[in-house]
Amino acid sequence: MSSREEEAISQARKKALGFNLILVTGGSGYIGSHTVLELLVAGYGVVVVDNLCNSHWEALVRVHWIVQQDYMKRGRTPDEVPPLFFHEVDITDKDAFQSVFETWKADESTSTRKPMFKFAEEKKKPAKKGTRSVPKDIGALAYKQTFKCKEFPASSTQFQLPKNRPTEVKITDVIHFAALKSVGESVQMPLSYYRTNVGGLLNLLELMKEYNVKKIVFSSSAVVYGKGKETNIREDSIQVGGGGAGGGLLTNPYGRSKWMDEEILNDTSVADPDMEVIALRYFNPTGSHPSGLIGEDPRGTPNNIIPVVMQAFQRxxxxxxxxxxxxxxxxxxxxxxxxHVLDLARGHLAALRKLTTLVATPTPPTDDPTSPVSPTFNRRMSRASVSSTGSSRETSFSAQRTNYRCYNLGTxxxxxxxxxxxxxxxxxxxxxxxxxxxxxxxxxxxxxxxxxxxxxxxxxxxxxxxxxxxxxxxxxxxxNPQGYERLRRLSMMAQIDPEAVRHIMDTVEDEDEESEAGTDVGSNRSSGDFGAFIRRLSVMTIDDNKYKNVMRKASIAGPYLGKLLEEDEEEEDGSEGQGSRNGSFSWNVPFKVDQNQTMPQPNPPFNTNNDPSKSPFAEKWGFGGNGNWQTPQSKVQNAH
Ligand SMILES: O=c1ccn([C@@H]2O[C@H](COP(=O)(O)OP(=O)(O)O[C@H]3O[C@H](CO)[C@@H](O)[C@H](O)[C@H]3O)[C@@H](O)[C@H]2O)c(=O)[nH]1
CATH class of the missing domain: 3.90.25.10 (UDP-galactose 4-epimerase, domain 1)
Incomplete structure (x- = not known):
């Protein structure tokens, strides 16, 4: 790890000191980003882990900016907004995920927290001295931005900094959103769903155990009720913990993965009485923040009714x-x-506060071995739950624990x-x-x-x-007629043709100097730091004229890019629009070109009197004798 990275981590930890730090997996997604917003409003510091497979980092910059405005509405200053850090990490990559926990682990020398019980078979292993993931300071990016947005009322969430500010840096709670969520897709790709939704949770729980993080709010769904339950569904109409049908009524891998997750969480809470789990079962989330700056941006063809209606409205x-x-x-x-997604987000805050209350007023351990709060009882329970004889006594031992709770979130x-x-x-x-x-x-x-x-x-x-x-x-x-799509396209542009992007960087460098975003943004073009450039462009995307200007220049620089960026996603009923669905932005990692990508035939550029061969990129992109541009890919295909 370079000294610059070590310094960045140390700065981030200093900034986080004094805040209750919440780890939010999947925090840049639709529900995640609205929840992060409410957490910041309430005074929590937030660490987001997201692989950006169905979301965009820009959402978090907007979130922090919205909260700054919200604070000003409450007579506070933007400087008071708690810090928000981002790690682009896939939770199924355990080593990478562990590096996040390493970055935010409690400083042992200042830690006052002691584990209550230690079971012989669960003695804490020393934490691996692995790599540490460098967090991106989203707040630092957001302070320099200006967004146009609708006037919105101050959040009704109360600002509640803890009376005694934490004196150590430590993740106290986790809110776990990161998961795949399409019912139809789960039928096509069940293994991906189990890998992410179940495997990802296992990684998380193992790391929480290793780093002594005991409280988790889990993003579950009404899908766990399966078929047969309809009106006014109560939480106890199914039983987690082997006491009822539940999982058997599910009809798709997505639903089963959520059900399995609840079982895993319940078993974990049985084995560890210090663990506190709340599963929130969402009904049908919709809506967005009234500022109009963040919202749902589903990839692929949406199936849910509200995005479908929205697309019909947009023609x-x-x-x-x-x-x-x-x-x-x-x-x-x-x-x-x-x-409404803001109600849902506030439901997570309510759950978090419930967990805090539970820990603040723990039931004292008792020596009565039949008491559910006795260490002896819990040791027995953990042994009973791993036994396989299946007697009724053992079934009752694996019943739902009181440190596992589930709640419906609906209206x-x-x-x-x-x-x-x-x-x-x-x-x-x-x-x-x-x-x-x-x-x-x-x-x-x-x-x-x-x-x-x-x-x-x-x-x-x-x-x-x-x-x-x-x-x-x-x-x-x-x-946001294209959601965060414009940003994805810009990111993809950098992936597909770094040279062309460098050319645009030269031509637009005076475009918006003062809006250069981010303290950690270098301007080292020769090393291909497109992150800085894309971030600048992301600011421009808010301003339509600037965006169009960039598009024009993009078209000059590389005809395919111009085509890519200008395209509107015209979708016929149900058909997926052509575009940059697989484009994603990476902060520091060099952009990779996907060789299997199918590229559309580009338009001729503007500045060459429709003679593509005069473009500085003619050789790179190839020029077919029929006057059409060819991408390297189509060139290869034509050669066969
Ligand atoms: O193009 C459409 C899409 C939906 N619907 C109807 O709209 C209602 C809502 O459908 P949808 O938005 O797809 O939500 P659900 O089918 O209720 O499923 C959602 O809610 C479940 C929990 O109840 C979650 O498990 C799912 O992941 C989530 O998609 C249903 O009556 C659908 O038949 C239409 O009529 N036309």
């Missing part, structure tokens, strides 16, 4: 197919419990598909075209939550209604 599909009109519901169409109110179309039509002032169609295989008529447990035990309830959700989704769609 990216001609109409919405309403799946099923003969259900036993008021208008015959499917009814769901839609919940308790159902809305039909036609309600959604109407509400969305109201906010956008246009009717959304739709057609009644056959029911989707496996769909249920009604799925709504009983939310009394969350309100009585977490003190949480949903504040937003359907109209708010549609309004905010609409705002996001209007302000």
């Amino acid at each position: 990216r599909r001609s109409r919405v197919y309403v799946y099923g009109s003969n259900y036993d519901t008021p208008d015959g169409t499917g009814v769901r419990d839609y919940i 308790g109110t159902g809305h039909s598909v036609l309600d959604i179309l109407k509400a969305f039509g109201n906010v956008c002032g246009n009717d959304i075209p739709f057609v009644l169609s056959d029911a989707r295989a496996g769909d249920l008529g009604t799925v709504t939550a009983d939310v009394t447990k969350a309100s009585s035990e977490l003190g949480w309830y949903a504040e937003f209604g359907l109209q708010d959700m549609c309004r905010d989704v609409y705002q996001w769609a209007v302000d």
Whole structure:
């Protein structure tokens, strides 16, 4: 590790000192980013781990910026916003994941926390002296940005810094979002789903154990209720811990992976009485932050109703197919419990506070070996749960523990598909075209939550209604017609043709000097530090004129790039748009060119009087005798 990296880690740790530090896996995704926002608003420091497979780092910069505005609305200064750090790491890569824990591990010399019990078979191994992952300081990036956004009210989340600020740097809690989440895709690629959703959780729990992190909020789903449960579903209608059916009713690998995760978490809490687990079962999340700066940006063709409606509004599909009109519901169409993503995010805060209360007022251990809080009892339970004889006594030993809790997060109110179309039509002032169609295989008529447990035990309830959700989704769609897609395209541009990007860097270098983002951004072009450049461009994407100017120059620099960047994703019903779906941004890692990438035929460049051979990149890209540009890939294909 270089001295510069060591210095960066040391600076980050200094910045984090005094904050309760929450590790958020998958924190740049849709629900993750809104939760990070609420955590910062509430005064928590946040460390995000994300592999960016279905999200964009830019979301986090926007999050920190929004929170700065939120703080000012509350009479505080942006400097007071807690730190937000980012690690681009895949949780299935255990070594890389461990390096994050190494970076943020408690300084043993200042640690006051002592483990309560140590079981013989679980003596803590010394932490591996592995590599340490260098965190990116998102706050430092965000301070230099200016975004245009809609006026939004200050968050209703209370600012609650702990009375005694932590005197050591330590991750106290984990919120675990990182997972794959498409039902249909899980049927096609079950192993990927189990690898990420189950394997990733195992890595996390092993590392939490090794680094003595005991509290976790887990992102579960109403999918765990499976078939057969419909209206006002209660948490205890299925049993985690071997006491009921649950997992047997599930119809797809995604659902099974979430169910398995809950079982694993419950077993872990049985084995370790110090562990505190809360699983939150989401119903149908939608909405976005009212600023219009962050929102849902699903990759591939969306299947969920709200993104589908949004695409119909944007004319990216001609109409919405309403799946099923003969259900036993008021208008015959499917009814769901839609919940605003900000309510969902605040549900995570409520869960976190519940965990804090539990740890702050622990039940004292007792010597009575039959008591569930006795170390003797827990030792027995862990032994019983690994026994395989399956007697009823052992089954009861593996029952759900009190340090494992689950809560529904929904509103308790159902809305039909036609309600959604109407509400969305109201906010956008246009009717959304739709057609009644056959029911989707496996769909249920009604799925709504009983939310009394969350309100009585977490003190949480949903504040937003359907109209708010549609309004905010609409705002996001209007302000970000391609979601974070532009950014992905810019990132891909750097991957595909670094030379062309370098050329654009030269031509646009005076474009926006003062908005150069990031303290750690070098301007070493010869070494291909495109990260800095892409970050600058990301600022420009907010300003349409600047963005167009860059696009024009991109087109001059490399015709294929121009084509790539100008393309709008026109989607026919259900067909995936052509574009940079596999583009991703990497901070420091050199960009790789995917040799298998199929590239569209580019347009001729602007500045060569339509004579592509005059372009500085003519040789690189090849020039076909028919006047069409060829990518290296198409050139190879043509040669055969
Ligand atoms: O193009 C569409 C898409 C959906 N629907 C209907 O809209 C409702 C909601 O569908 P959707 O948004 O796909 O959500 P669900 O089928 O309820 O599934 C969601 O909610 C589950 C938990 O209840 C999660 O497990 C899933 O991952 C998540 O996608 C249902 O009645 C669908 O039949 C349509 O009519 N047309």
